[in-house]
Amino acid sequence: MSKRIGMEIAMAAAEAVALCRPDVIAAYPITPNTHIPEHLADIVADGDLDCEYIAVESEHSALSACTGASAAGARVFTATSSQGLLYMYEIVPVVPSMRLPVIMCLGNRAISGPINIWNDHSDYMCVRDLGWISMFASNGQETIDMCIQAFKIGEHADVMLPVLVNLDGFQLTHVVEAMMMPDQEEVDKFLPPRKPFAALHPDNVVSMGTLGLPDIYNEAKKANDEALINSKKVILEIWKEWETMFGRKYEPIMSYKANDADVLMLTMGSMGETAQVAIDELRKEGFKAGLLDLKLYRPFPADELKKAVKGCKNLIVIDRAVMSGGAAAPVCAEVKSVLYDEPDRPVITNDIIGLGGRDVRVEDFIKIFKKAAKAKPERAYEIYGVRG
Amino acid sequence: MKSIVENFDLFAPKLVDKEEYYCSGHRACQGCGEALAIRLMAKALGKDTVVTNATGCMEVTATPYPTTAWKLPWVHVAFPNSAAVGAGVEAALKSLRRKGKIADRDVKVVSIGGDGGSFDIGFQAISGAMERGHNMIYIVYDNEAYMNTGIQRSGATPYGASTTTRPAGKQSVGNTTWKKNMAEIMVAHKVPYVATACHSYPFDFMDKVKKAKKVNGPAFIHCLAVCPTGWRCPSDACIKMGRLAVETGVFPLYEVENGKYKMTIEMPKKLRPIEDYLKPQGRFRHLTPDQIQIFKGMAMLEYNKVLERIKHSKSWSDMTS
Missing domain, CATH: 3.40.50.970 (Thiamin diphosphate (ThDP)-binding fold, Pyr/PP domains)
Structure with a gap:
């Protein structure tokens, strides 16, 4: 036992x-x-x-x-x-x-x-x-x-x-x-x-x-x-x-309050649990936020991703690495490539967060959620929280 | 002409395993000393052996997929890690045998590599594997440069050799340093059995391989392997060049058991002139008499070091008793 x-x-x-x-x-x-x-x-x-x-x-x-x-x-x-x-x-x-x-x-x-x-x-x-x-x-x-x-x-x-x-x-x-x-x-x-x-x-x-x-x-x-x-x-x-x-379920993409969400966030690793707390807070305000937690990165679950984002308006891809000089951060570049052919794909934004152990807090995710829902981003990706 | 090994025809068939474990059909150059040495090694080891091979001539010429020249279990992973792969195979065989998952009998792991894969890029992996005491043999086939990639110098290239990365020129003698002394480095690792060898002395080499196989722990053999292509000598001069390397004192054949040095091929009091070894090789063709003297000085310094060790070294087991 x-x-x-x-x-x-x-x-x-x-x-x-x-x-x-x-x-x-x-x-x-x-x-x-x-x-x-x-x-x-x-x-x-x-x-x-x-x-x-x-x-x-x-x-x-x-x-x-x-x-x-x-x-x-x-x-x-x-x-x-x-x-x-x-x-x-x-x-x-x-x-x-x-x-x-x-x-x-x-x-x-x-x-x-x-x-x-x-x-x-x-x-x-x-x-x-x-x-x-x-x-x-x-x-x-x-x-x-x-x-x-x-x-x-x-x-x-x-x-x-x-x-x-x-x-x-x-x-x-x-x-x-x-x-x-x-x-x-x-x-x-x-x-x-x-x-x-x-x-x-x-x-x-x-x-x-x-x-x-x-x-x-x-x-x-x-x-x-x-x-x-x-x-x-x-x-x-x-x-x-x-x-x-x-009795413990595993899927390539696990989700949290994603079914009716307008804005979805996609994370990998330990950040997902912090994001869940942010989603609970946002839901209290009536903001329909949800989470996709990518468990299997290779082979990449393309079909599952297409299904998971159906119906949402915005998708925020959270990356924890920089693809220097690239088109987007690595996870986002892949997500965009998968969703390119989808007729009703969401607006995709890409935030890079928590580099080199920088703290990732609930309020950071709340900010990112609210920012994404507002407008199309100016840049393909943003390194979040860089001090000036 | 007198046979180079007395009564070879009489004794050889009885002394050497007729079974071929490294077969014909591989794509090594004509007169390749390394391929010959590996064939002899495989015969001396016999069937209960696993070979790990560093990237190099012997890997690319023996196993272009889907063919293989090997009748022994053989694996290649990369250039610098033959010893580390060997260590993993050894650990696996030990573990699986202890747990009854494979047959309960000794299987020796032998890791091989060229001088580039051993003196240079694979040095750390060899040092680690030998120091940790794995029950395995490491054999370096030293042809004194990176021959597979086109004759670039390595830590095993002798003074004066012209290579493609340290060529002889108006302002250059070619390589300016002497070979790293791998055997001595391995003795310093407290490896119980260390030997130098050459394919031109087949029985001496095979005896050393057999001895290394008997060691319950690490063993190391530095085998000089003539490369007619890289040394720029005729392909039928391969065996002769190996013998000249020994007879001139450039590459003495000895073994070190528990720290005690012993010459295995008796050296003449008066060595053959070093020019006999240098002259037939295109890589040394440019050397002036003064430069030949420098070569001689470096070679003799190493040779005399071996003679000193033979005189003064004591077995580790003598010291503990």
Whole structure:
């Protein structure tokens, strides 16, 4: 039976990962994800998890070791943040191209420079197009649930892809919350042992990671793209199964008071809960505000988005990263591209908020809501709250 | 002409595994020393092996999809991380074996890379993997430059070699520094078995690979691999160039067990003149007699260091007993 716990979310993520019985963990310390691999190291050190824990010398080697271990058929886990992700960047696209499940928690943190250890989504946005299934947790419970779901999704025979579980640095990693933690029996029932398609072993000789010349590269890329797009079907099935087992529902886009809303706001990660409070306040004033919370960023839930915005007049896309010199911030650019062909698309505004750990308050969202409802914006996007 | 290995025809078939684990049909250049060395390595390792390969000649020539020259389980991920991938495979095999998910028998992980992937860009990953004590072998196939990308200098390029990024010219001798001493760096990591080797001494090389396989922990082999294309010598001179590197003292073959140095190919009292090694190679063609003396000085400094170590080094196990 699941147990109600009060715990730091990073440690809860580690306990959830441990319940999945990984065979190999390789990680390198970087704030703010560090408590996840630290706590896993404790669990291994106490003999509560039978796992090879490699305390590697860099993030590049962390993901390289995970890739090697996954290629050998192991269930593997790593975690990182910000510059750590950028340091392993070279390997990030190789993992999905080899169709290897590797599960990674990304404690979202701003990228340098200036150097900053606090939260935004600029680290993730660097890797969003590299082929990993990507989810964003809004709270501790979702973090636990997504960590466990990630193994089942990534290792599924019809998927075989790496999965990134994003949780906001500090805002989630270092916050103590009340959560339901599944027990070992439940997780064992939900998550079968990994059955690799192929593994590095002399009993079944394979060559992996071979050279793709121009006559095959095109096809390899197409196959990879299809695999990621098709993974959505499995993700939805597994989320359904999760809901049946644990009673917690997951959808690519979750909504809050969105049905009759004139103005919708779209967020990712921990900001969604703050926005909900703002929406409650606005509703008291008779302002019909609602929330769309994007849980699944890759594969991008285009159909769900089209459906979710039907009937609303304004859509505010909240980004937590800058796409320097781009047409809009990253999430908004994608949203606009999805909605371009929709005949009744809403007016779309784009606010970038909470960069490098800048506080995101209820009153900020209220201001943004009211501003968006008024007029068409002068600029494609605005970095909110910049001091003059 | 006298055979370079006494009674080779008589003994070789009995000594060497007839099974090929690295097969013909790969696209390496004619006379490639590295391909030969890898073939010998694979024979010495036998079937219970997993190979991880850094990006480089040996990766692109052996595995253009959908073909492969490898009959051993083989994986390539990227350029700088062969050792880190190997560490992951080793950890996985250990974990899966302990949990009864794979067969209960020893499978050795061997990570390989060229000098660029090992002396330079992969240096950190090797240092980490060796220092952490993974049960694996790292073998660097050193052809003294980035040959796959077109003969650029690396940390393994010797003095005076003309490369495309440090070419000889009116104001340039080519490369100005001597090779990084990887074997010594690995000894400093307390790696229990470290050796230098060359494909031109096949039995010595294979013995070292077999010895490295027996170590329950990390082992490191620095194998000089002649590249006729990059060294600008005839392709049929590959074996000869390797032997000249050894006989002139430029690349002595030794091993270091628990810190104790030992020469494995006996060196003559009077070494062959270094010119014998330099003259046939186009990359050294421009060297003046003075510059040849500088080359000689650098090579002999390293050679004498090895002789000193052989005289004075003590095994770590001697010291603890």
